Amino acid sequence: MATIQDVAKAAGVSAMTVSHVINDHPNVRRATRERVLQAMARLDYRVNVAARNLRKGRTGTIGLAVPGVNSAYYGELDVAIIAAAVRYDLRVSIEQTGALRENELEALSLSRNRLYDGLLLCPVGMGSADVEWLKVDYPVVTLGERIFGGPVDHVALPNVDASRAATRHLIERGCRRIAILCGRG
Template sequence: MATIQGVAKAAGVSAMTVSNVINDHPNVRRATREKVLEAMARLDYRVNPAARNLRKGRTGTIGLAIPGGNSAYYGELAAAIVAAAVRYDLRVSIEQTGALRENELAALSLSRNRLYDGLLLSPVGMGSADAEWLNVDYPVVTLGELIIGGSVDHVAMPNVDASRAATRHLIDRGCRRIAILCGPVREEADVSSLRHTGYRQALEMPVCGWIPL
């Protein structure tokens, strides 16, 4: 198996120069770069990604843990994240958790083991009691309406504001008996409970009452 030292000898340069070419260092003359690349091709030299990542302290890969990829929402979400990552020369590794707590925690462990540089996590099975799992030493961003806590960034739709605005729109059009159809309203924040909160806030105005379902 060819080594950096072997490539350097074949190209008549130092091992440091070969390393600079591999890592696309700008301060390498074009002629030297071409000579090194020719030697790499002739010797069939292959870069060892694991060794390079260990030296650089990063993998160039971010993890995306989602409940599943067969729904239109998560499919479009994954496609948008992959497209954004490409612009920063990053790869995306997609984990399908099946909305199971143990699989979501496993995705966090993969990043903890430095297989990813960071993790985008869409939790469904985890709860507020799992907040301590998010107190990690690598970047994590949670996605979706479930609010777990922990010292991480969280991206979600403005469900309360949107539901309140939609209900107020009906009120402004003269509707006085407005019902809401949603899933179970839980104590922990999720889509249904957040949208129900916005609905109730709008109906607290004195112009109409509300209909509990």
């Protein structure tokens, strides 16, 4: 695998100039940029993303731990989060927890090992006794109905208020036998 030094030697420039070309620095002459790009292509040079991330102290990836991706709700959530991440030049790594506590805790552990810069977690299996697991030194946001009152930010839909409003609406329309059907999501 070719290194920056190999590309620099092949293009007749310094390693810093190659770095400037890779990072699209504006102060590189067009002819020099072309020479470096040609050397990169000739040597099949690829940026070492792991080395770049080590230097920056970031992975450019956020984790998203959801019960599953095969439901309409979580599928749409995944798509929306990925679209938002792309706007910030981030990647999203999706983990399916199966709504199991141990898998949700494992997702927290992966972030602890710095595979992600932060984690969006939909806790279904975890309970209030697990709040200590959320006391971490990286960003975590919990999503959904499980509110722990813990040390992380939480985003939820106002489902209780929405249910009250829907029920009130049906009662005002004269309905007296009201039911709700829920599926496992």
